[in-house]
Amino acid sequence: MTYLLFTSLFLAALAFAVRPFLTRRAAGWPAEPLDARDDVSRAVSSLRDLEFARAAGTIAPEDHARLRGLLERSAFARGRAQRATPAPWRTLVIAALLAGTAAVLVAVSLPQSAGDRAPGEPLTGTVANSGPSLAELERRAKADPSDIPNQLALGDAYLESSNLTGAVAAYQAVLARDANNVSALDGLAIVLYRSGEAKGALLALDKVLAMRPKDPDALFLKGLIQYQTQDFAGAVTTWQVFLDVGEFDGRAPMVRPLYEDAKKQARP
Numbered sequence: 001m002t003y004l005l006f007t008s009l010f011l012a013a014l015a016f017a018v019r020p021f022l023t024r025r026a027a028g029w030p031a032e033p034l035d036a037r038d039d040v041s042r043a044v045s046s047l048r049d050l051e052f053a054r055a056a057g058t059i060a061p062e063d064h065a066r067l068r069g070l071l072e073r074s075a076f077a078r079g080r081a082q083r084a085t086p087a088p089w090r091t092l093v094i095a096a097l098l099a100g101t102a103a104v105l106v107a108v109s110l111p112q113s114a115g116d117r118a119p120g121e122p123l124t125g126t127v128a129n130s131g132p133s134l135a136e137l138e139r140r141a142k143a144d145p146s147d148i149p150n151q152l153a154l155g156d157a158y159l160e161s162s163n164l165t166g167a168v169a170a171y172q173a174v175l176a177r178d179a180n181n182v183s184a185l186d187g188l189a190i191v192l193y194r195s196g197e198a199k200g201a202l203l204a205l206d207k208v209l210a211m212r213p214k215d216p217d218a219l220f221l222k223g224l225i226q227y228q229t230q231d232f233a234g235a236v237t238t239w240q241v242f243l244d245v246g247e248f249d250g251r252a253p254m255v256r257p258l259y260e261d262a263k264k265q266a267r268p
Contacts, residue, residue, distance in 0.1 A: 134161065141170070148174050148181070155187050167191050182208050186217045198225050216246040220255065227258055232266040235259070 132140070137154040140147060155170030168191050174184040189204035202225060208218040219242035226235035239259040246252055 134158075141173075145173060146177060148177060152181075152183050152187070155184070159187060159190060164191050164195060180207075180211060182212055182215065186215070186221075189218070189221055193221060193225065198229060201225060214241065214245045216242060216249055219246070220249075220251050223255065223259075227262055230265075232262040235262040236266050 132153070134154075134157045137150060137157055140150045141154050144150070151170050151174045155167045155174070158164070158166035158170060167187065171184040171188045171191070174181050175188070178184070185204045185208045189201040189208070192198075192201040192204065202222065205218045205222045205225075208215050209222070212218070219238055223235045223238035223242060226232075226238060236259065239255055239262065242249075242255060243252060243259065
């Protein structure tokens, strides 16, 4: 509907712009104005030739008089003033109309067609689920259990679908080959937390923070566990670091009020 409206307005504006050229003759190519002094010089030269012709007897007296009158009138009569070219108001109006129509089209259609973007994707279009399916991840894991990136993706997929058993198996498969893999430890901590194993989750998170003290995922979850277990002083310390490094983290708005409450609760 938007594009139909734009096309209609565009054609109407185009017709409005072209109509004056269809209803009148095209103007000739503009020529430089003639200098009046050139007219006088040519007339004087012609009069001189005319007088020579009369003296030589090659022109009749009546023709001499008629031609002399014509030359004098054409040389010394004032020419008509050139009509000033009007300002191109019609062109300006049409340009403004087309620009406004294009702006309306962009304002209406772009927010609808832009949608969310996946990283690296162009502006238009919505996020497409272009990643491999859970079945494909499982097939790859079975074909090559040593593929750590695939195992991590499989663990995340299981976690997203609340298959905690499958997630544990996938993360443990990674840790069996890389005991210090931060992503696997973070994922395992989430699984343990969801399973009600807060102490086990803290052990995994502390291992992550020992290697990466400013890991936002570990800081967020550790502070949450400390807050829920009423270790308010610990939650304040952990979340202070999280808010410092994760100021623009999407979880920060949730953490800030809890952080302020933990500070109040931690006071003696």
